[in-house]
Amino acid sequence: MNSKWIFDIFKRLIKKKSFWVITIIIIIAIIGIGKLTAPKKVEYVQEKVIKGRLVQTVSETGSVLAATNINLNFKGTGTIVEMNIKEGDEVKKDDILARLDAGSLEIQVRQAQANLSIAQANLNRLFAGASREDIKVTQETVNNAKIAYENAQKDYEIMSVKLAADLKAYSEALNLAEKNLTNTGNTITQTVDDARQTLITTIRSKANAANTTLDFIDYQFTNLGNVADYQAKINTWDYYTQALEKQTDLNNILIYSDQTVAGKIDEATSLALGLLEDINLSLNSLFNTIGSTMADARFSQLKIDNDKALVKAEQTTNSANLSAVQAAEFAYKTAKLNATSSTDTSTSNYNTAKANYDSAIATHDSQLNAAQANIDSALGNYNLTKAQLDLKKAPARGVDIAYYQAQVDQAKAALDLVLKNLDDYTIYAPRDGLITFVNYKVGEQIGFGITSITEAAKAVISMISKDQYEIEVDVPESDIVKVKVGNLARITLDAYGSDVVFDGTVMFIDLAETNIQDVVYYKVKVEINPYDLEIKPGMTANVDIVTAEKNDVLIVPIRAIKETQDKKKYVEILSFGKPKQVFVEIGLRGDDGYEITSGLNEGDQVIVYKK
Template sequence: MRRALIILVVLAVLIGGSFVIYRYTSQAKEPPAPDYETIAVEEGNLISTVSATGSIEPEDEVALLFRGASRVAEVLVKEGDQVTADEVLARLDTTDISLAMAQAETNLAISQAQLEKLKTPPADVEIAAAQAAVTSAEAAAASARVALESAQASYNDLVSGPTADEQQAAQATLERARIVRDQAQAAYDQVANQPNIAMLPQSAQLQQATVDYETAAANYRITTAKPKASQLAAARAQIEQAKASVAQADASLANAQSSLDRLQRGPEEQDLAIAEAQVRQSELAIAQSRLNETNSELVSPISGVATSVNVGIGELPPTGQPAVVVTDLSRFHLDILVDEIDIGKLSEGQAVNVTLDAMPEAVISGHIDRISPTPVSSAGITSYKVTVVVDETSAPLRSGLSATASIITDELRDIVLAPNRAIQVDRSSGRAFVEKIVNGIPTNTEVQLGARNELYSQILSGVEPGDD
């Protein structure tokens, strides 16, 4: 009796099982006889692969943006141009940057000079000049105090009025002047009839005696009179002015003394720290200007092709998109998602065959470059991202092409094989079965499976080579 492995029109092979439908030849009155398709069990080779799809992407692509806000002065490339690493692709206007640099350099020179001046010991002539300034300020302060004392004394005299001695002296002076005037008058009267009276000494003596008397009378009235409000106000004003002069003189003296002390003592630590900080601040301003100058140039960090140019001369740099995109079209990769069941079969460096939907006849070699340690979960399925680097090829690769990566995970030779469509797997127990015709009757026979791929499974027991 020949043993036969039956495939009864397998419509689908499911994960964990399959199902079978029998075809019958229709008869009008007699029961239909089943129509069986038999397949001989043979030895062969089994290649296990893991396949997944992804999109071809360049291995290296950079989107370059300007960091400055000036208008574009030069655009040195257009889309499709080849560029090399460190090549300048575009420049911004640097007028404002140059002005800021000049200002920063000037500020640095000033702050450095101020710091050096602080650190340099004073010359003898500087100390001598400072000492002379102190001496002069001391003299001015003393003079101001004398003036204040004089103004105060005058005010006090005005308020208190003349003493009795002063009044007696003024009266005595007035009396003497009256006597002298009367004597001069008497002498004048004796020669008054002379025709040349105006030329005689008695005339001049009377005139002088009269003036002296009137002066003495005026002094007496002043001495004995009470001070007026305007006089008191003027005296008080002189006192206030004298006080202000004293305060100003004292301040000048304090400043002069402070300057001398500072020269003799040397710079304060705080002053040195401030001066050094100002130097550092100026240096940072220069560094910032240089950085702005560097950032005014758009430089490609890689060699490749300018695949996008979004700037024009006179325009402001675009916001929300790169000014220039440079792509290395010599190296490509694709990212695929591999089920957790298969990820353990893969390793970095493993060979990969890549086929393109646009060029199905071309098979491009590659290798696994990276396997992500972090899982990706979607719809209850756990996968891992695997990056496949495509080897150099003459095929015209383009970014975004759909591709399939096939990775050989196992290769067995001279083993018993059965097509997956002929195998049924019980979901609950995990046991596998095939249909064999024994004595013309399909018999459900358990088999033990080994390795498998998309089409075939290894049969470890249950059927033998030559069975059909």
């Protein structure tokens, strides 16, 4: 009934226009909300790792100035010995203006010249070939080297036989000593074991006898009559009770096997000896006690004498038992002492034989190695002399000529180097001009004892050049450490536009700082290379100083490099559609990217940013 009623209502609704309007609006809203809430797809922008030239520059803007002054300094340090100009003199390019004392360098120049002469002489001698006399001497050297090689072989054979015989003798001695040590150990072990077993057997036997004697003392003491020597009676009982205590302790050991008793042999021996000694003392006191018994109806003199005789017999038996234990103990201790002495002797003999054998092995190896080294050395010398003889007989080979020519070239290069170093001690006029200042004189030191930045920056000579312009720029302290005198520069002038590029060179870096709006700058002067276009002072110049460059290196964009919290550098690459970190090592940071020294290959795609 209810379902039919609901169906009727639904039929009436779908016939109404408003129902369909509302339904469509709801569907559109659901679709819109779905699109708004659906996650956006991330798009990654990538660039390839390329190989090429990477340049690092420092870019600044300055003004063109007339290059009215050139500061000249020595590259070396020392004492001025020559000053050829004064203020106001006109000079020509490459004129020598001043010199430092270069005594040590001049010696090096002469040495380099001598080395060049020697190298040239060796090359000339190679072309000339060896003389007949030289070949004869070398042949004799070969003969002697051959004899030395053969003698070294014979010495090795003789030594090998002798050392083998010595080693065999020491080996046999060691085997004998080892055998004696083993036999001694077996023998003395058995001897000690036998003596200990005899002592154990004796203790067991005499302990049983002691039990009987103690029973005898107890019986006699219990049946004593009236005695006059009461102290002897007390002593009898005291020694008897002491003996009983030792008997108990001894029996507590003897209840175990002989193997267990052997582990407590010293304690058992001490108890057995103490037991028998206390019994002896108790019997002596008992004998005196019975002897002081007063004869009466119960104890006749005959009984007293008979009891004394019985005690005397027990004394004899117990003393014999005590002597037997003492003798067994002495035999055991003697066996142990002899065992220690024999073992020490055999061990000492073995150690001596072992040391002798080890020493013989070391001697055998070292002497044979030395003899073999003599053979190798003699053979090497023999082969060397033969090669030298063949070389002297043979005509000059191309490779030999190349070798000696290389030595000549090397000597020339060394000479050129010291000559260049010598030039560092000389100031030449870089171009035509007029001397404006001479700040030092002959005898003064250059580079020693500088006390201030001003003194360090003071030029030796200043001059004015003709028809030359320079650009002065202010470089911030964050970049100044990259700039060096001699760095090349690319220059554009606003007057000619960015398409006209001039070349230049960094000529001067001011050591004194300049503060501009609380920022530290250093003045740098860049000289413009010769040009055809007209340049006027005051023109605005844009200067790119090339501070570093590398060719044929892997390069990635700067923004591709990221850094972890512990300062490790990495890039991201796509792996199955997701970013993946790849750690890299970077080198030079250039204007167009970073140099990659490890971690990537040419052609790899790295993520630059994501949309």
